[in-house]
Amino acid sequence: MDYFVEEVLLNHQQIVDRSKELGDIITSEYKFKTPILIGLLKGSVPFMAELIKYIDCPMEMDFLKVSSYSGTESTGRVNIKSDLAVDIFGRDILIVEDIIDSGLTLMKVIELLKERKPKSIEIVTLLDKNEGRIVKELIPKYIGFSIPNKFVIGFGLDYNELYRNLDYIGVLKPSIYMK
């Protein structure tokens, strides 16, 4: 096991298998809708790449970059760093997220996107830390895995920009962020 990891929560195969299940469900629900998948940069990239392999209907993709975190603490503030390239008016939107914790980031993103009058907005998240939820009404339609309230890394998730490249999800050793 990597020295900075305390525990492997989800191995690569588990993530792939679950992405396929979610892809199949999304395919059946969006078959005639040509959805736009909107990935939140940068954490959603590996999951988005895996998920779309299993979405077997016409779809588009775009990315939005916001920031809300530094280190392991949520600040609750969201800044738009890079906006969408496509017009989402009248379209079916599926936001792709790596993890939802407090829900503050996504709440702000959804408020912003709603102003542009899409037809629908749903969320697919690889991970859900529902113990950490502050925005209680934020309920993702599609969830990969519900996980305990621990700081995790890998498969897109970072600690100070590191570890996004791991092909699994692990719990970061506390000694790494105590340093």
Ligand code: IMP
């Ligand atoms: P929220 O606003 O508290 O829901 O935080 C969501 C964002 O915080 C995610 O998109 C991640 O970028 C980041 N985040 C939350 N929990 C973790 C974690 O355990 N590891 C890495 N990033 C996290």
Ligand code: MG
């Ligand atoms: Mg993120």
